[in-house]
Amino acid sequence: MEVGLQFIFQNTHEGMSDAEMFRQESDLAILAEEVGMDFVQAPEHHFDPGYSMMPDGMQWIAYIGARTSRIKVGTGAIIVPWWGNPLRVVEKIAMLDILLGDRFTLGFGRGLARKEYETFGVDMNESRQRFDQAVPLILDALETGIAEWDTEFFTQPRTEIHPRPERGFRDRGFYSVAMSPDSTIAAADLGGTMMSFVQLPWEQHHEAVEAWRTRFAEVHPDKKPGAPVFSDFTFCHADAAYAEEMAYKYLTKYYKTVIRHYDFDGSHWGDTKGYTSYQGASDAINAVGVDAAAEGFVQTQAWGTPDQIIETWTRRVEMSGELRPALAVSYAGMPFELARESLTLLGKEVAPALRELGAKVSVSA
Numbered sequence: 001m002e003v004g005l006q007f008i009f010q011n012t013h014e015g016m017s018d019a020e021m022f023r024q025e026s027d028l029a030i031l032a033e034e035v036g037m038d039f040v041q042a043p044e045h046h047f048d049p050g051y052s053m054m055p056d057g058m059q060w061i062a063y064i065g066a067r068t069s070r071i072k073v074g075t076g077a078i079i080v081p082w083w084g085n086p087l088r089v090v091e092k093i094a095m096l097d098i099l100l101g102d103r104f105t106l107g108f109g110r111g112l113a114r115k116e117y118e119t120f121g122v123d124m125n126e127s128r129q130r131f132d133q134a135v136p137l138i139l140d141a142l143e144t145g146i147a148e149w150d151t152e153f154f155t156q157p158r159t160e161i162h163p164r165p166e167r168g169f170r171d172r173g174f175y176s177v178a179m180s181p182d183s184t185i186a187a188a189d190l191g192g193t194m195m196s197f198v199q200l201p202w203e204q205h206h207e208a209v210e211a212w213r214t215r216f217a218e219v220h221p222d223k224k225p226g227a228p229v230f231s232d233f234t235f236c237h238a239d240a241a242y243a244e245e246m247a248y249k250y251l252t253k254y255y256k257t258v259i260r261h262y263d264f265d266g267s268h269w270g271d272t273k274g275y276t277s278y279q280g281a282s283d284a285i286n287a288v289g290v291d292a293a294a295e296g297f298v299q300t301q302a303w304g305t306p307d308q309i310i311e312t313w314t315r316r317v318e319m320s321g322e323l324r325p326a327l328a329v330s331y332a333g334m335p336f337e338l339a340r341e342s343l344t345l346l347g348k349e350v351a352p353a354l355r356e357l358g359a360k361v362s363v364s365a
Helices: 018-034 057-067 086-103 114-120 124-144 181-190 202-219 240-262 278-288 290-300 306-320 336-364
Strands: 004-006 039-042 045-048 052-054 072-075 107-109 146-150 155-160 175-177 193-197 229-233 324-328
Touching: 004 018, 018 057, 018 336, 039 057, 045 052, 045 114, 057 072, 057 086, 072 086, 072 107, 086 124, 086 146, 086 155, 107 124, 114 124, 124 146, 124 181, 175 181, 181 193, 181 202, 193 202, 202 306, 229 240, 240 290, 278 290, 306 336
Parallel strands: 004 039, 004 324, 039 072, 107 175, 175 193, 193 229, 229 324
Antiparallel strands: 146 155
């Protein structure tokens, strides 16, 4: 069971420039290799440094890949509808894969923030169709080295890809963000391993995992699904009381940026094609209030002492089978010294225990 980091790139640090924050966040990825983590992955977000600023995760992982020698680096994820012609994505992926080899992991998503869609001039109501059309085109071009398509949203005369892709991703695996029921099914239909954030009691995430596995088996009976990626916001410290204090302080602040960035307390979800399932969550937040919703969010995350975090992930794995934890360690203006201390302890005590847990699950499966 691989254990890694999900980066956020959120600048709510008082008096810190975006440039300095970006450099310090990137240094955490270098430290991740030093403390023994297995992978790091980058999001894609635009125009809102108070939530996340990562305009090109592929560019960032090329930098991190060159600064490290062992750790895997991946896209978590490329938001395909924001890239226009899928050919541009194909070229970037092909080049990264040639340079990084098995260290490169590929993940796709379709995006959720209205502001990002509006700023790019892309109709959010078309996101599902754009994603569903573009990702197979990208995967096909990476298999064949040829880009050629004529769909509702994308037209491309026959073009050879150079540098030519050495191998595709359909057989060796890729990830697809699955944060809603239809995205879960879409990930399975594509043959992708689901990738999600912990935001609910684990029993509900387990239901999503089971739905994805069931659909995957139906559509790809000869293919073995990978271990689902789940990211949550962690803080690790030897003192349980201090870990709880810091977790509540920074996770609560982070959650409120999520509500703001995604308009999760709004009413537009029910009218946005492909996102209507989010209206129920929005209504629930409005019913209980943001503070109560933030309390619930904090309680769903894996934080505490190393033993407490291991216990949380053990319960998840015992219910859902092997997982791929992608831990967020820096967020909401947390001082970088705290993030480094937390990451170091995670690498030293938590990651080895979770790998051992995964090995036991694999043997018993």
